[in-house]
Amino acid sequence: MAEDERKATPDDLDKRLESVRQAYRKGVGGRSSKPATSAGGEKLGVGMRVAVELVAGVVAGAFLGLMADRWLGTKPWLLIVGFVLGCGAAFLNVYRVAQAEERRGKSPPSAE
Template sequence: MEDGPGPERLREDARLKSLDSRLKSAKQAEARRTGAGGGATDANYRLGNRVLAELLGGMIGGALIGWVIDRFAGTSPWALLVLLFLGIAVAFRNIYRIAQRPK
């Protein structure tokens, strides 16, 4: 009869504890590497990306539609210029609306 756990069982417990501590440190390192837990930074990054997408989308969309109209109507470069400036105006209006949202 054995009174306590055998040496095999103790070695297995030590290995499991070691594995558990290494796993926790690897998870912490991964969280630091990916920036997990930085909620405010992540929100600012998303907001900046949205503003950039609005600006580029308005300019590129207006220019592309204007170019197509110019191509088919033969009004080069007037439709391109008008719709480019219209796209920029819409982009700035959308950026202004994003900035006015309550946080």
């Protein structure tokens, strides 16, 4: 280490940290001043919702069909009917989620 290099003092570090904080608040460098909640997190949430809707619809339909089969003694017909109805309900729910996301994507961003 060269002797002519200046060692950083705590005061110098405080000044540099404050200037970085001010730049962050102003949004220097093309960044917004609000923390990045990231659209990726929102998209992940929508993807998880779609997955849950698919699984829940199929499982609920199959379960209700199975229970109705046991109660009425019609194995496996009501299980098949419940499975098909559950799949239809699941895809309808996924379609509704997709339509809501499309509408949300087209709407102008709210002023925050």
